[in-house]
Amino acid sequence: MPLPFRPRARIDPTPEVRTACPGPASVGSRRENARFWILSDLLIDRNPGFRLPDPLPEFDVLLVAGGVAIGLDVALNWLARALDGRQGNRPVLMVAGSAELWSETPMVEAVARGRDLARDLGIHLLADDAVRIGPEAGGGTVVVGATLWTDWCLEGSFEGRLARVAARHSWADCRRVLLRRGRPWSPLDALGAHARSRGYIEDALTSIVCQSLNVARGPGTLVPGVRPGDRAVVLTHFAPSRRSLPDAWTGWLGDAWLAASHASDLEDVMHAWGAPTLWVHGRAVAPADYRIGRTRVVANPLRRWDAADAFDPALVVEA
Numbered sequence: 680m681p682l683p684f685r686p687r688a689r690i691d692p693t694p695e696v697r698t699a700c701p702g703p704a705s706v707g708s709r710r711e712n713a714r715f716w717i718l719s720d721l722l723i724d725r726n727p728g729f730r731l732p733d734p735l736p737e738f739d740v741l742l743v744a745g746g747v748a749i750g751l752d753v754a755l756n757w758l759a760r761a762l763d764g765r766q767g768n769r770p771v772l773m774v775a776g777s778a779e780l781w782s783e784t785p786m787v788e789a790v791a792r793g794r795d796l797a798r799d800l801g802i803h804l805l806a807d808d809a810v811r812i813g814p815e816a817g818g819g820t821v822v823v824g825a826t827l828w829t830d831w832c833l834e835g836s837f838e839g840r841l842a843r844v845a846a847r848h849s850w851a852d853c854r855r856v857l858l859r860r861g862r863p864w865s866p867l868d869a870l871g872a873h874a875r876s877r878g879y880i881e882d883a884l885t886s887i888v889c890q891s892l893n894v895a896r897g898p899g900t901l902v903p904g905v906r907p908g909d910r911a912v913v914l915t916h917f918a919p920s921r922r923s924l925p926d927a928w929t930g931w932l933g934d935a936w937l938a939a940s941h942a943s944d945l946e947d948v949m950h951a952w953g954a955p956t957l958w959v960h961g962r963a964v965a966p967a968d969y970r971i972g973r974t975r976v977v978a979n980p981l982r983r984w985d986a987a988d989a990f991d992p993a994l995v996v997e998a
Contacts, residue, residue, distance in 0.1 A: 712997035713812065713820050715912070719744035719961030720980035722778070723757055729981065731761045736993035739769060740812055744961030745776025745826065745916035746982070751793040751804075754779050759800040770812055772803045774824045776916040776961055781855035786864070805914060807879040809887075809902045817891075817906035820998070823883045823955070825876035827915035828869040833939040842936035843867065850940060873943060880913060881948060887911045888953030911955040912998055918942035918960045919949070923967040923978055949974035957998035966990070 716738035723729055741762075747754035755773070762771065775790065782789050790806050797804035805824025813819015831846070832839035843866035847853060856864035883902050890896055890905035918924065924931070924938055931938050941962050948954065950972040960967075963978035966989075970976070979994045 711818075714739045714995050714997055715957065715959065716741045716993070716995050717744070717959050717977055717979045718742070718981075718992070718994075719916075719959075719978060720746035720776075720963060720982040721748070722746060722982050723748045723754075726981060732993045735762075735765050736995050738995050740820075740822070741766060741769065741771045742822070742912075742914050742959045743771070743773040744914060744959055744978070745774050746778055746961045746980070747773075747776070749778050749781050751775055751779040751782070751789055752796055755793060755796050755800055755802060755804070758802065770803060770810070771801065772805060772810060772822055772824060772914060773797070774805050774914050774916050774961075775826050777826075777828075777852045777856065780826075781852075782857065785857045785859045787859075807876055809883055811902075811904050811906075811909065813906065813909065815906065818908040819906060819910075820912055820956075821883075821887050821902060821905055821909055822912045822914055823880055823887075823902075824914040825880060826872070827876045827880070827917045827919070827943070827960075828872040829917050829940055830870055830873040830877075830943045831866060831936075831939045833921055833942055833944055834935075838935075839939065842939040843870070845934070845936040846940060849934070849936075876915075877943075877945065877948075880915075880945075881951075884911050884913075884948070884951070884953040884955060910998070911953070913955045913958045914960075915958070916961045918962055918967075918978065919945035919958055920971060920976060922969055922971070923960065923963060923976065925965045928964055946971050949976075957996065 714737060716736055721729055743758065748757055780786050780789060794804050803810050807825050809821050809823045811819055811821045831842040846866040852864055858864050858868050886900055886902040887905050887909060891907060891909045893907055918941055921942060921944065923942055954973045958974050958976045960978050961980060963980040967976060967978040977996055979991060981990045
């Protein structure tokens with residue numbers, strides 16, 4: 680889904696990869712970095728007094744990595760009200776976290792309704808799909824988005840089985856998310872959803888890098904509309920590496936399976952050909968900013984376990 684993107688001069692959105700709108704200007708294969716404003720885990724149900732900065736930071740694209748509120752409609756409506764149109768035609772991209780999917784409505788139906796509402800509100804809700812931001816000539820950014828449920832195998836496949844057993848009894852999402860009417864969400868459902876999202880991310884990144892290098896695409900291309908010189912950014916709710924989880928958090932010691940409920944190991948994706956420039960995630964108990972291979976991984980949660988880990992409501996990174 681392509682989005683036209685130029686940092687200082689704005690251009691109107693173009694139609695569906697999806698196209699959002701402005702992005703970094705480029706000449707030929709040269710490009711300016713885009714400025715990404717990053718937010719996640721705002722939990723406005725518990726933090727009703729939270730307000731977005733006024734004025735907004737200098738940014739080109741807002742990336743919201745889920746965890747905004749319980750209920751997808753509540754989260755989307757809050758985000759639209761909080762922005763109040765101040766973003767102008769700069770794209771706002773969001774993935775749903777597990778809290779957004781806590782509902783009496785089955786997940787697939789909730790996401791479908793959320794897409795419609797997000798479109799009406801001028802927000803791009805990504806669920807195993809992508810949006811392109813940038814000039815038609817190329818040198819833009821393709822944002823690949825997914826919730827990326829955990830596969831439970833952060834510490835290995837055997838520990839993954841133990842984590843799924845523990846999660847069946849203790850994981851809140853099992854009681855609050857519906858797979859379909861009369862059928863609650865389970866750790867095995869998360870495992871299946873993870874496999875689909877991981878496959879989508881891997882295949883989308885391959886599609887993006889091939890097209891960005893002017894390799895001809897066929898009619899079945901997963902991410903159409905990529906231009907020469909485009910680069911990829913990934914946006915997920917769940918974390919892609921153990922490195923996003925602070926070793927010092929006492930929660931890991933009390934319940935060993937908890938770490939696997941927050942993150943999966945996708946570090947090989949960041950070492951692979953076509954690795955994204957930036958990976959933004961939520962489901963974080965502390966801020967994260969580190970590099971794996973060619974990818975910078977960033978999380979900026981309002982929810983945090985240590986008050987010393989200051990949340991930056993105006994965090995902007997370039998990629």
